[in-house]
Structures are given as C-alpha cells and as structure tokens.
Amino acid sequence: MTIQGWLLIAIFTSLLLLLAKPMGLWLFALYEGRRTPLHRILGPVEAGFYRLSGIDPAEEQGWRRYAVHMLIFNSMLLLFTYAVLRLQGGLPLNPLGYDGPSADLAFNTAISFAANTNWQSYGGESTLSNLSQMLGLTIQNFLSAATGISLAFALFRGFARREAKTLGNYWADMTRVTLYLLLPMCVVIAIFYVASGVPQTLAASVDVTTLEGAKQILALGPVASQEAIKLLGTNGGGFFNVNSAHPFENPTALTNLVQMLSILVVGAGLTWTFGKAVGNTRQGWAILAAMITIFLVGVTITYWQEAAGNPVLHHLGAMGGNMEGKETRFGIAQSALYAVVTTAASCGAVNAMHDSFTALGGLIPLFNMQLGEVVIGGVGAGIYGFLLFAILAIFVAGLMVGRTPEYVGKKIEAREVKLAVLAIAVLPLTILSFTAIASVTEAGLAGPLNHGPHGFSEILYAFTSAVANNGSAFAGLSANTPFYNGLLGIGMWIGRFFVIIPMLAIAGGLAAKKYTPETAGSFPTTGPIWTALLIGIILIVGGLTFLPSLALGPIADHFAMVHGQLF
C-alpha cells in the first residue's frame, strides 16, 4: 500500500462528500417539480412531451398506479430492445454487418439493460451494431436510471407526505429526471471524455500499423456518449468487452477518477435529497455516513489484500502486489477503489478483472452486492434499498427504547415490517437458489473456467451480480449459453422488480399515515448510534445470509492460498 494510494482514496471520498449536497439540491428541485435554471431552455421540450403523450404532470398517482405505469413502461422498453437486437442484421448503422444475437442472448441483454443491470454475456464490439448500442442500450441506460431515481422520489414522498393517497406522477418524474439531470450531465461528461481521447464516431474501426509493422483493427464507435450514462446511471454496460479497462473507454487516471465519481454522485446526492424531503438534512447525512463507513472498510480490505499480493507467487520470487488482471495505467489502488465503487453502486463497470483479484480482495465486491448494493448504491435503487434496511433497523431500535418504532415521523408497523422483509428477502432467496441450481446441473457446471472454490465463486458472483442488478462480471464464467442467459435474465428481472413492488407498497402505506412528532422519547435517527445500528443491521443480515456460500467460495479459496494451493 502506498501513500499515493491512500491519498487517492481520501481525495475521492472528500470529493464525493463535497458533491453530495449540490447534487442533492438539484435532485430536490426535480423531486419537488420546481423550476431550475435549465427550464428556460428545456421547459418547452418538457411541455411538448406532455402535450404529445397527453400526460398531465400534475395528476397524482397512488402507489398501485405508479407501480403499474412503471411496470408497463419497462415491459414495453424490454420488448422494444429485444426487437431491435434480434432484427439488428436488417437495420441500418451496422457497419460491420453483425447478425442479430440469439434469442436467449437477446432476452438476457434486453432484461439486463431494462433492469439497470447491464450484465453482458457478449462482447459489445464484436456482437452489436451501432444502432443496437445507441437505440437499444443507451436509451435503456437513461430510462432505467431515470426509473430508479423516480422510484426513490416516490418512496421519499411516502415518508414526507402526511395522510396522502398519492406518490407523485411516474411520467413527470421520469421526464424531469431525464431532461434536467441525466441528459445535461451526460453531455458535459461526454465532452470531457472526448477531450480526454475517448472516441465518439459512427465509423466502425480504423486500421493501424503498429510499431512492429503488424496490421491491427481498432474498433471504434459512439463510445463517449455511452460511457457518460453508463457510469452516471450506474448501468455499467461498456461499449467494449473489457469495459472501462479498455483505453478507449477509460484512457487516463483523470477519466478514471471522473468515472468513479459519476458512479456514486447521484446516489450520494439522493441521501441529501431524502433528508431535505423529510425536513431534516441530518437524516440524510446519517445515512450517507453509514454508507461511507461500510464503503471505506471495504476499500481498505480490498486495497490491503490486493497490495499484499499472493503469497504463493511471493515464494516463487514474484514479489509485490497482485497485478494480475489490472491495467498498468491504473495500478492497484485505482483498480481496488474502482472495484469497490462499482459494486457499492449497482454499476458493474470494471477497470480490472475481478476474477483475478485475491480471494478476499474479490470477496468485498461480492459481499457489497450481496448486501443489496445499499452502500450508496445504484441511482435510486441504492437509497430505496437502504431505506428498507432502515425500516428493519428502526423497528428493532424502536422496540429497544420502549416505543412503537417510528422513522422520520412515520410509525413503522406490521405492514411495513412485512413488506420490508419481503423486499429484502428477494435478493438472498434468488441468488442462493439460482446458484444452487447452477451448482448441481450439468449446464450450470459447464460455465466456470476454474475448478474448486474459485469456480464456485465465479457462479456465485454471476448470480449475485445479476440479481443485485450490478452487472459486473467476475470473468472466468462462460455465460453466453441458453442456461445462463435464461437464468441470469430471470434473476435480473426478479432482483429489480420484485423489490420495487413491495417498496412502493410501503411508500403508499407510509404516505397515508399521520405524522408523529418527534419527542425526547423517540429515538433520534440522526446521530452516531443510529449510523452504527444501520451498519450493524446491514452487515448482520447480509453476513448471516451469505456466510455459508462465502465460506465455500472466496473464504475457502483464501485459506487454500494461504496454504499454498491456488485454483
């Protein structure tokens, strides 16, 4: 571990904390439907959209309608993307003349992008046309991110409103988030990427002659624009197969820092927005404090493990940290930090191969996802997932201070507990049962590249990544088979929408409740005890559920490595 490495982590964390409030303020304006400076230019566009589609943005929706409209919209998008992918061969903007992907791959990919997962069973540059990348995937990148933020807004309204029947208007939320937040920010970031050397062209490739005189074809495309939303929307689906490890996606240390910041900035901002929405910004800071604490512990472990390297190789004389699967232009600290950032959020972009991390270094990204990606988390999904844990934490805490638990003025009762448990259980149930299926079926066992506990980690990582809507790959797993495409696709859909429905039901129930004013007898959810309790609940629930599987995967892997055995 180096001073520079720690400095990078410190600077990154400070920048993130500095950005949380301004980002939160902007999001709060959108949450409230207030005018922003951008309205002067984009206001007419927004109004035009509503006129065109016959939507009254002021028409409020109850949680059921909000959920139904959201589901219908996402299902339509799913079908649209599936069609675009399958028909790719006959559609324009296909300079390399790729055929459409197989049915199972198209199914997997369409769900993957609709569910904000961006699991990629294919290599982008060798499978998809520019039209598919732009029309199928980039649009989904925007809309799935906007859906996540809109859903978070709906939950915020549940906490903030009193004796109300409605949670806002899904279409208005979607339009505002896309138009006033995602698009403008992406334009700025994309221009920065282009300036840093990321290609943005409709040309397919260039032929170059290398220094040795060999001919090489370099794939190109509209990379910068997809890159911007890939990270800002915590989508993670790269233009190229190796994702942000590719020099055209992430050329410099500076782009790397901007990428990491753009992964977490919206999620961090939403914690502030939540605090503001419920009338006390300290509520938001308490949540962010819990998230950042778990995050930093994860970063420390991964960085330490990666920097410590592999004792087996040390015996062979290869000293130093673990550089396998990492880019030399980033090195250990930037790769370790990136890995934790991308799995803390449900992004899944990678700038190094997680499969090649040391066992415990790779355990943290895996565990981050198993916690439900609530450590800042995906845009919207992170905060609403976190608030589900907060409901459980406040329930236990409330009982311990002798009151019916209440959080930000809303009583947490049987209905909330039931639905929160239901939503939280979706993740472990799906991940564990699907991993179990894959580890006993022939089709499943055909996937992993390695044997032993490391091979098991590869399977576990794939299902964890899919169900948690992360999309990062551990590599090593050959996932482009009907079995994996199908099962992972179903997992992604369950992991996204089976959490959302109970979450919205909670929001609807909370909105209808009376406001209970805080007294000295109610437990303050702004201080360090609360933060510590949140961390405890998240780690214990996540840890207890996944410990057996982790023991058979990365932990067995690690102790084998200590004993000199590698997989």
Place this chain on the structure above:
Amino acid sequence: MAKTAQASANTSLFSADLMIPALGGAFRKLHPRALIRNPVMFTTAVIAALLTILLVIGQDGLSTGFKLQLILWLWLTVFFGTMAEALAEGRGKAQAASLRAAKAELTAKRLQGDSLIWENMPASALKLGDMLLVQTGDLIPADGEVVAGVATVNEAAITGESAPVIREAGGDRSAVTAGTRVISDEIRIRVTAGPGQGFIDRMIALVEGAERQKTPNEIALTLLLVGLTIIFLIAVGSIPAFASYAGGSIPVTILAALLITLIPTTIAALLSAIGIAGMDRLVRFNVLAKSGRAVEAAGDIDVLLLDKTGTITIGDRQATEFRAVGGHSAEQLAHAALLASLADETPEGRSIVLLAREIFGQTAEVPADAQIIGFTAQTRISGISYGRHTIQKGAVDSILRANPAVAETATATELRRITDEIARAGGTPLAVAKDGQLLGAIFLKDIVKAGIRERFGELRAMGIRTVMITGDNPLTAAAIAAEAGVDDFLAQATPEDKLDLIRKEQAGGRLVAMCGDGTNDAPALAQADVGVAMNTGTQAAREAGNMVDLDSDPTKLIEIVGIGKQLLMTRGALTTFSVANDVAKYFAIIPAMFVTLYPQLGVLNIMGLASPESAILSAIIFNALIILLLVPLALRGVTYRAMGAGQLLGRNILIYGLGGLIAPFIGIKLIDLAITSIALV
C-alpha cells in the same frame, strides 16, 4: 386478591407450586394446533419430528448416540418455549384461583318492581337490569350501579385495600363490584353486567391469558421473525447443492442443526411469555388492562393528562392563613377555628390546629362538656359546642345557609369578598362562625406532592409532556403548574374541554393518556389512547377506560407508562440478543460442517471446539439452554430507567447486542468443554 397476588409475586419463579402445573401446561402446548401460533417454534418442532423419523429409517454415517442427543435437545428447545409460556400463565392462574374464590356462591336478593319484597336467587341467574337489595353484611352479587342509598363497602377482595369505601347513588361513586361486601347501611343496585361478563370474570380471563390476542407490535415482530426464518431456510437449503459442487455431501441432521441455531428461536420461544408477563406486572400493580394493546400503547404515550387534585397536589389542603371579618381579630378567628378543629382528624383539620399554634401560639384542650358536631354530607358543616357556645366550620355557602340571620349582612358580603380572593389565589376558603356570628375564613392551600416535580422531570426525559387539568382559574392553575413543574395546564376545564384537548393532541399525531373517575370523564376516557379509570369511579368511567386502577391512584399512570415501555424493550432486547447470537453459532457450525470438504476452513474454528460433533452439539445445547436462562428476564422485563431514547438505545445495544455477540462464544466453548470431558461425543 392483591394480597395473594403479592404473595405469588414474592414466591420464586421456579417454585414447586408454579413449576408442577406449568410442566403439565408445557406438554399440552406441544399440540400442533397450539404450536402453529408461533411459526418459528413450529418450524423447530417440525424439524425435530423429521429428524426423529430419519433416525429410525435413515443412514448418514453419523453415530446414533450423537443424533439421539441432538434430537433430544431439539425437542427440549421446543419444550422450553412452551414451558416459558406456561410459567408466565401459571402466575396468572394462581391469581385467577383466588379471584374465583371471591366470586363463588354469591346469592342475590332480587327486588320485585318498586316494592321492597325480594326473592333470594343465585347470582348466576341474574339478568342485566335486575334491581337488587344489598344489606349490611351481604356480598354484592353482581356488578351494578347504586340507584338508592349510601353504604360503606369493603372492596378488599378486589383491591386488597381493607379500608372501606363509600358507595352512593348518583355522583361519581356509584359503581359496585361483585364479590365486595357491604359493611354498613343498605343500597339498592341495578345490575349492569350479565353473568360471566362482570368485572371479576374479566379479571379472571385477563390474568389467565384466555383472551390474549397478539398486540400490533407483537404481530410485526412475529412477521420479522418469520421473515428471518424463511431467509435462513433458503440459506441452509442451498448448502447441499453447494456441497455437491465441492464434491461432498452434508448429512441432513447437521443441516437441521444449523437451521435451528440460526432461526430466532430464543425470542420466538419467549415472545408470548413476555406479553403475558407484561399484563401480569400490571395486575400485580393493581391495574387491570382490558387488552394487551392498551399496555403497548402506554409505552407510546406522548402526552399525559393529569387531574390536579389527588394527583399533582395532595387531595388534602393545608391551612395557611386566617382572614377575619366583621371587626373580629385574626386571633379570635384562629382560636375558634382551633376549637372547632380539635376533634377533626382530617389532614385539613389538623393543619388548622397546627397553624393556630404556629401563628398565635394557641393551644387548647377539648372542653369537658364539649359536644362534637360531626361532618355530614347533608349539613356539610363540622364544629363543636361547649357551654353556651357553638362553633361551626364549613364551606361558605353551607355556613351562610346554617345561619340565615347573618346571610344578608354586610359582614356576609365582606366574607364573600374575602372568600373570592382566596379562590382567586388558588386556595379553598373555609368559613367559621361562632354563635351565629361570622368570624372569617381560613385559607386552605393546595400542597404540591413531594417528589412530583422529579417525576415530571423523569417523564420529560422520557419524552412525555404532562398537562395538568384543573377546575381552578387560570391564575391559580398557572401558579400550581409552575410549582409542580408540569409542562402545560388546562384551567377551568370542563369535560368537553378535556375531550377537545385530547382530540387536538391526537390530531397532531400524539398518543394521549389520562385518568378519570366521573361519568362525565367517560367520553374523554374512551377517546384517550390509554384511559385509566379509577376503581372508585362510576360504572360508565370503568367501561370507557381501557385500564382500571384498583387502588384509584392517579399517579400510577407514570408507572403504567414505564411498564408499557418495559414490555416493548424486553421484546426488542431479546430479539437483538437472539440475532446477535447467530454469529457465534456460525463460527461453531460452519467449520464443523465444511471441514470435510475443505480442510483449510478448520481455521474458522476460532473457539477451538473439540470435534465437529461436539461443536454442533454445543451450539444446539446453548441454543436450548439460553431460552431457559432468559425466562426470568422475559418474565421480569429488562430494567427500565427514565432516560433519553438515545442513551437507552446505546445502553441496550451494549448489553443485548454486544452481549449477544460475545456470550455464545463463551457459552458454546464451556458446553463443548463439559460434553467432551464427560465423553458425550
């Protein structure tokens, strides 16, 4: 009843009187129909049954002795849970038995029409609305309302208090309870509760737990426990597949052991015992809650409405000043008041004697020929007559009525002016007349109870706002409120004002508790989230409230809140403890389970447990024994101190969270040492 209740409270929890019936009860509760009410324990029982069957038919390479012990401990886990519930109920049953004795064989004298002719009949045949005659020495046969007469009644059978109380027609003391005894005079009552519906019947049902329904928080907690159970079912259920990937298999017995240690059996086993014990604590405190929901709501109270008299101030006022009228000196007034109060044993009377001595150094003996004029409800005057003199003392209106000759004089006007002044200053005037001459008035002042200020301080720390309700004018009320340290007051309160205040607070999202005794309190009692009716109160009040205080002590509200909070805290603390325990259990079982697959996982055996079998057995034994060890805590409740919620949480997390994390590491290690040293595995 309370006497026996106290006695049972003092008997040890594990005494033979309670244990033996509880054992029987614990076995009866093993019936699947009873068990299914508790899903976690039901799961445990199903697993235990499954393993018992597998023991007979299955072969999995584990030694039979080990499996036998494991299954035994699984069954014990279930049994300890039912045992805890049976023990909690047992204490209530003992109380119910003594209540039944009070109720046995009551006979009634039923009146026919308006006449005074009655027929004897068993109380069980009485119907609602029957008119009864109860005479000196009779036990009151049914709950009812006094419609005619005044009587003193010994209610020791209900309250444990042997001092008789007055029950009279009209007013706020008209309710009588079956099983209590009339010790003087006779009354006519109208039956207000049908057979089996009376107050004692309800008490019996309550303390026996027959009517126990799950409270809202209990339901929410049960859902959480069920959710955890389902998650752990999948976590354990997926292990065989993972093990098969690793090229091995895990015996079902071991998987079952892991599952049982992970699901929250500790809290699930104790959950209903905690609830029963909470009600029981109230009963022993001489408060009857009509539902568990009310007890739970007590813990949530934000605003406490307290009547001034008897709650904040001592019901008895103290004399503080003599105000003479009509040219008499204060000294003359004091002397007359002194003589009139010599035989007055009420605290007010004694305070007059004291004040006369303090101010004027006066002392006096009761003259030899003196005749004491006793206070009667009719005259409302007391006093003394000796020689040719008569001294009267009483409410101003009563004195003036008794001396019509002076009622219209200037002196009377002066007296009225002075008494108005006293009233405005928050006092109660008491007029004194000697031989038909008005002497003046005694200033009786409200005395705030000692220590009440600190109690309100505690309540404030708990986050509860206190509001004093008084009929006094706002000035007096403000003075007393400031002295007592209440947060707010409602002066010149009418019953409607009270009701409005409660509604207003509730509209603001706050939960309100109050106590009351009069019929006009009934609407407010019904509206309040926790309404404590005084047992001395009217039937209407007792019906409207969701709790009845048998001692009729309004300050008890403060303790009731504490008991409600304690109930919730006990549940929360044991849940935290239960879940925190899982960490250590994992460290016992995971290495034991997987060491055959990956020997390197042996390093996770940080407790250094002797063998995989001993590790698994130790975890299971710990899991069962901890239930037994925590029964006293569940029944007693965790210690509650009035402090801010943050502090309280910090403290409980430290004890039950951190304690729950560490304790099983030590416990499992000790059990492992024990069972290996006696070669059980």
